[in-house]
Amino acid sequence: MIVNKRLKEVGRLVDNNSSFLDIGCDHAFLDIYLAQDKTRNFKKIVASDNKEGPLTQAKNNINQHKLSKKIELRLGSGLDIYTDDIDTVVISGMGGRNMIGIFKAHPECLKTIDTLILSPNNYQIDVKEYLTKVGYYIEDEVLVKDSKFLYQIIKFKKGKKKYSKRELFFGPVLLAKKDDNFIYYYKRELKSREIILELLPKGFSFRKVKLKKEMKLIKNELNIQM
Numbered sequence: 754m755i756v757n758k759r760l761k762e763v764g765r766l767v768d769n770n771s772s773f774l775d776i777g778c779d780h781a782f783l784d785i786y787l788a789q790d791k792t793r794n795f796k797k798i799v800a801s802d803n804k805e806g807p808l809t810q811a812k813n814n815i816n817q818h819k820l821s822k823k824i825e826l827r828l829g830s831g832l833d834i835y836t837d838d839i840d841t842v843v844i845s846g847m848g849g850r851n852m853i854g855i856f857k858a859h860p861e862c863l864k865t866i867d868t869l870i871l872s873p874n875n876y877q878i879d880v881k882e883y884l885t886k887v888g889y890y891i892e893d894e895v896l897v898k899d900s901k902f903l904y905q906i907i908k909f910k911k912g913k914k915k916y917s918k919r920e921l922f923f924g925p926v927l928l929a930k931k932d933d934n935f936i937y938y939y940k941r942e943l944k945s946r947e948i949i950l951e952l953l954p955k956g957f958s959f960r961k962v963k964l965k966k967e968m969k970l971i972k973n974e975l976n977i978q979m
């Protein structure tokens with residue numbers, strides 16, 4: 754199975770010997786890719802989705818690759834289908850607020866989930882704020898450039914660490930690396946905030962103050978003259 758750079762990176766962050774659940778598996782490309790990789794080893798692979806259509810597609814793909822003994826399928830929303838033999842949860846290609854909703858709906862599951870590998874499409878800061886509050890720290894972060902898009906992938910591990918606002922905003926690992934993707938990503942984030950600020954009608958003063966604060970933070974980090 755050939756997968757895109759984003760899913761490859763998500764897969765790289767899944768630990769060997771883990772039992773992982775891929776929530777929102779859709780086509781199950783990630784799970785097939787990992788199950789086929791002979792250099793990797795997993796105790797359990799569970800692919801789940803809350804819709805029958807994607808899950809049927811996943812089942813067809815898994816059968817086509819003769820992996821039905823290696824990948825279990827579960828139909829259900831978020832952690833509704835979680836069992837405590839799973840230590841790692843992967844969610845990618847979903848909105849950040851949807852992800853937070855999934856964790857908030859089942860706080861009891863967080864007791865036995867050791868690792869979270871998340872690639873939220875948006876609200877990444879909210880995801881980092883929420884999970885570092887409820888007992889996870891950020892072990893790794895990656896910015897993946899795939900065609901013209903840049904994706905954030907964040908790996909959380911169980912444990913406590915204190916983060917500054919700056920670290921939560923930019924990501925502590927990304928800040929330490931500050932590579933070309935970081936510069937490209939935050940230049941684009943700055944541009945999008947400038948556009949939103951210009952388009953916002955009268956009023957919205959709270960939103961405008963927040964945007965201006967974030968723009969200042971990004972300009973400082975990128976050494977852009979104000």
Ligand SMILES: C[S@@+](CC[C@H](N)C(=O)[O-])C[C@H]1O[C@@H](n2cnc3c(N)ncnc32)[C@H](O)[C@@H]1O
Pocket residue numbers: 760776777778779780801802803804807829830831844845846847851855
């Ligand atoms: C854009 S696809 C992402 C597929 C794949 N994970 C990836 O990164 O390429 C999002 C998938 O999440 C599923 N989904 C959305 N909300 C969900 C939820 N609460 N529980 C389980 N699956 C969900 C959708 O049905 C869809 O198949």
